[in-house]
Amino acid sequence: MTAIRPRRSVLYMPGSNARALEKAREIAADALILDLEDAVAPDSKDMAREQVCAAVKAGGYGRRELVIRVNGVETPWFEADLAAATEAKPDAILIPKVSAPETLIEIGHKLTGLWADPAVRIWAMIETPLAILDAARIAAAAKDPSTRLACFVMGTNDLAKETRARFVPGRAPMLPWLVTAILAARAHGIDIVDGVYNDLKNEDGFAAECEQGRDLGFDGKTLIHPAQVAAANAAFAPDxxxxxxxxxxxxxxxxxxxxxxxxxxxxxxxxxxxxxxxxxxxxxxxxxxxx
Known part of the structure; x- marks a missing residue:
């Protein structure tokens, strides 16, 4: 059996917040996404990039999996983000808004040109209608070793924005999309983690969504606050x-x-x-x- 790496709790940390990056060294999350994209204002992008890459190089995060989320391929920050992240050597680089396998192939070529460490993996955000419609082909890119694809990350907030679906208990509007992405990931041997839960005050709702994600087949859940880590760890671990x-x-x-x-x-x-x-x-x- 292939070695398993737990991804029960995958916590987003804003790359522009030095205190948060330091605090993350003590949080019991399985993985940390050090974010250069949504959590960082345009005028803070360069500072956040330097800060995040310095934190990864410095280490001290124990066995937590470190992932750098770069800005999207169409943005003016992508090339610098990818080069800096490659040099920092995180466990993985998370690519936003992957809507076609060609994006992953292109990034694979860029990583080869940057002499990226072979151990650095690629994670892909599945957060657009096109990504759902083409999920199987995107996941199949993992068959090409140069893409380094290892994990899907559901971007449910962006999916809601693009489709106008509402957030309701049980996530009925999104269930077909979630299952489609899970099937694609499993068909091609990659992991997949669920999207975030936005209501920090609703602990019961969060626990229920963790249980739903686990029962659907997700490996874990992305989180927006350290207070969510314990419940996610419990839900996605065997009792x-x-x-x-x-x-x-x-x-x-x-x-x-x-x-x-x-x-x-x-x-x-x-x-x-x-x-x-x-x-x-x-x-x-x-x-x-x-x-």
């Missing part, structure tokens, strides 16, 4: 019952009498070998979180 069940399934199939069986009965329920594969992932995720 004690799920972990115990997974270990029981694995143990059952490891018994000599079940070595050649495709399906067995366990505690009165039919269990197939595909459930053993799912169980191994649950255990691996739990171990990765513990680490």
């Amino acid at each position: 004690d019952h799920e972990l115990a069940r997974a270990k029981a399934i694995i143990t059952a199939f490891e018994q000599p009498e079940n070595a050649d069986k495709g399906a067995i009965q366990l505690d009165g329920r039919m269990v197939e070998r595909l459930h053993a594969e799912m169980a191994r992932r649950v255990v691996a995720l739990s171990e990765a979180i513990a680490a």
Whole structure:
């Protein structure tokens, strides 16, 4: 099984806020998106770029995954952002408003020209109607190693803006788009994290949306405030019952009498070998979180 990296909680941090970048070293998020785009005013772009890249180079973030979100490819800041981020060597660079695979191919060529560290991955924001309509082809770009594509990030606020869909409990207007993106990501072997929840005061609503995202198949959720980290971490981690069940399934199939069986009965329920594969992932995720 491919090594799993937990992405339960992916917290946006404004790149122009030096105090926030420092505080992020102590926040229990699995990943941090150090933002040069939406969270930064136009007259602060250069300062934020220098600040974020200096923070990444300085380190001190432990095992948190560090991601730099650059400005979009059509903006005047993109080229400088990409060059600086490449030099800083984060775990990944997040590209906004990816609406076609050609964007990722072009960025792959640019990274090659910049002699980017092979370990640096690309994450893609899925936040336009065209991105949803072309999600499968965008995800398929991961088959080309030069694109470095490793993860989709849902941009639900931008999707709402572009489609005029309303934010309602249960997200019924967005469910077809979310599922489309999940299917595309899974079909091509990349991770995918859910969009943000805007109402910081509605803890119950946030918890419910985390549970919905987990049940839909997301790996985690993007967050806008450190107060959301604990709930996201809890929702997207296997609980004690799920972990115990997974270990029981694995143990059952490891018994000599079940070595050649495709399906067995366990505690009165039919269990197939595909459930053993799912169980191994649950255990691996739990171990990765513990680490």
